[in-house]
Amino acid sequence: MITYAIFEAIDRPEAEELAIKAIEILQRLGANVCVSETLVKKYGDNMPDIRVCNRSSYDNIADVIITFGGDGTILSAVQSYITSDVPIMGFNVGKLGFLAEFVVTGLEETLKDLIKGNYKVITRSAIETTIDGETIYALNDIVIEKSETSHMVEIKAYSNKHFIGEYFADGLIISTPTGSTAYSLSAGGPVIFPTSPVFCITPVSPHSLTHRPLVVPDNQQLEFEVYSRTGELKLVADGKVRTKIKNGDIIQIRKSDETVKLVEPENSSFFDVLRDKFLWAEHRTNKEI
Secondary structure: OOEEEEEEOOOOHHHHHHHHHHHHHHHHOOOEEEEEHHHHHHHHHHOOOOEEEOHHHHHHHOOEEEEEEOHHHHHHHHHHHOOOOOOEEEEEOOOOOOOOOEEOOOHHHHHHHHHHOOEEEEEEEEEEEEEOOEEEEEOOEEEEEEOOOOOOEEEEEEEOOEEEEEEEEOEEEEEOOHHHHOHHHHOOOOOOOOOOOEEEEEEEOOOOOOOOOEEEEOOOOEEEEEEEOOOEEEEEEOOEEEEEEEOOOEEEEEEEEEEEEEEEEOOOOHHHHHHHHHOOOOOOOOOOO
16 A cells, blocks of 8 residues: 655644644545654644654655645755655645645645546756765755855856856855756746756856856766855755855765656646746736726
8 A cells, every 4th residue: 555654844833734634634535644753742632543653764664755834845855865766745835835836725635636646756856965975965956155254255166177267156056957946046047947957057146247147067067166255155955054165175066866756736837837936827907007
């Protein structure tokens, strides 16, 4: 029997409540459900005879991981399970939600479709870097940015050892196509179709207006030599600070061999998401002023 693991945004009551509702529906439909110890401690009385699992073992137990929260919750799940092939399905309890495509209205019908197999699984590329022996993965982006200071940083960028240029900015975003609608977009980067074989390098508040976002093939190995007046910078992966980096460090970023599988509505497309989130389908109407 297929097992569904519930991955809720911790300490977000609305996400936890919807997770409980989903568990009740899945149990009523005869599905095998696995939930975290944290959720059971809070709501155990509402979940009789439920299977309790440690979140760290979800990828060894579940066939599908269902998240309740927003894109950040999906990214947290990705960070935990990126080396596995378990598909992740996201219910959007947040605001915009490019990754968490499923809405909580019509929750029961959506879960019925899930059980019937009326969905599709798409594969997204990831990027990685290795620092001090640790491999750091990201589905959206890796960001090299200034530490707690108002001073800009200086970053020399290379692609397959070819010098791209030197950036004077608050930071530099290296995003996947999936991440093009995240931080990169807010910094002026382009929207990129998710399966495009590219990276995007987007400066954050660059000192020069001629430094524009740059799209490069994802078979390139990117290198960034960093410098800060304070002697220290931060490396952020999918919105989480992962490590400090120092002057003269060379950060190598490449396409990862690991991929991320996401569950999407059966008949949806990336353009549907763009129209929905960006309101591209909105028409101006004649109104009296």
